[in-house]
Amino acid sequence: MVIAKPEWFRKKKGFFSFEMTWQGAVYLIATVSLIFIGILLPENMIISIIITGLFLFLFFDMMYASLKSMDERAKMHYSIAMRNAAWGMIITMIMFSTILYSFNDIKANLGVLIITTALVGGIINFATRYKLEKDS
Numbered sequence: 001m002v003i004a005k006p007e008w009f010r011k012k013k014g015f016f017s018f019e020m021t022w023q024g025a026v027y028l029i030a031t032v033s034l035i036f037i038g039i040l041l042p043e044n045m046i047i048s049i050i051i052t053g054l055f056l057f058l059f060f061d062m063m064y065a066s067l068k069s070m071d072e073r074a075k076m077h078y079s080i081a082m083r084n085a086a087w088g089m090i091i092t093m094i095m096f097s098t099i100l101y102s103f104n105d106i107k108a109n110l111g112v113l114i115i116t117t118a119l120v121g122g123i124i125n126f127a128t129r130y131k132l133e134k135d136s
Helices: 022-040 045-068 072-103 106-135
Strands: none
Touching: 022 045, 072 106
């Protein structure tokens, strides 16, 4: 942890109904805005590497601070949700790859496979965490 502080990501009703304070929301917006800055700048290998490195540094710093701010119950809910998301993504990849292989070449639709898998994983993660929070 270098920049982000765990208290910025504590669970509470906060900014825009996210479970973080306004400092955490500003940190998240600044991190995500690096992607858009990279898209807007001209294509240069050095600039792309610097922006990607800065984004990864801030992203992992934010994830570390967020995980550090969780209590035991939240860590258990997070672990269960990630396990369910991983299994859902594995099943989605197998099924979608089989469907793509039977109709077309998988290489032509690799982006669709990746996006579908990420969306299914995110939906399963969100649904699991919502159900666990609602039950406890």
